[in-house]
Amino acid sequence: LAKTTQPISMDSYEGQEVNITCSHNNIATNDYITWYQQFPSQGPRFIIQGYKTKVTNEVASLFIPADRKSSTLSLPRVSLSDTAVYYCLVGDPRGGGFKTIFGAGTRLFVKA
Amino acid sequence: GAGVSQTPSNKVTEKGKYVELRCDPISGHTALYWYRQSLGQGPEFLIYFQGTGAADDSGLPNDRFFAVRPEGSVSTLKIQRTERGDSAVYLCASSPLSGRANNEQFFGPGTRLTVL
Structure with a gap:
């Protein structure tokens, strides 16, 4: 399984x-x-998923370069409520499920 | 509609006791996952089911942990002879077996297990 590395905070x-x-x-x-x-005392919540290039939804954008060895989650105009832990995962979801490995995630703290 | 529910929300038990944690997935979701999360860490994969069968149980830490999903919906995570190190939040998630790439997991609120 591919390992992911993210900034701690x-x-x-x-x-x-x-x-991120x-x-x-x-x-x-x-x-x-x-x-x-993931917010404190809650389960994680799906934000976005992509395979290559760029994906955008109402919450975020995901940029994936051609070699796919990294990806960048972009959150536009964050608010205090975006303070949370963000996890990056890789895996093949098309079979209906896969062994999902969460790392430690990135703790984002948004200040006023 | 209803999301993933987990019961109990909190469970306090004594070392050596047996506990059962229940997960009710979203109706119609074929895949079901169990995770364990300790303070300050990401969720740790334990097991996932496709339907009634465990498709991957490689994350179960030892033979004290066992999970079932007899009818392909509700799942129970069973922990025998609990140890203090089992204290954590146990998360359940479900996802549809759509075969599509966007197969997001929907998480429940978790069960906080404390072993004294």
Whole structure:
């Protein structure tokens, strides 16, 4: 299974764009990249998933370079409520499930 | 609609006791996952089911841990002879067996297990 590496923590201010980069040098051909968000005392929540290039939804954007060895989660104009832990995962979800490995995640702290 | 539910929300037990943790997945979701999360760490994969069968149980730490999903919906995680190191939040997640790439997992609120 591909291992992911993320910064342990990041600080930002309200209204700024936040970019969290994840390294996954051993990503396999069939692997997708998925990001989850977790607030204290809650289970993780799916944010976005992609395979290559760029994916955008109402919450975030995901940028994946051509070699797919890294990916960047971009959160536009963060607010205090975006303070959470963000996890980057890689795996092949198309079979209906896969052994999902969460790392330690990136703790984002948004300040006023 | 209803999300993933887990019961109990909190469980306090004594070392050496047996506990059962229950997960009710979203209706129709074929894949079900169990994770364990300790303070300050990411969720640790334990096991996942496709339907009634355990597709991958390689994350179960030892033979004191066992999980079942007899009818392909509700799942129970069973821990025998609990140890203090088993104290953690146990998370359950479910996802549809759609065959599509965007197969996100929907997590429950977790069961906080404390072994005294």
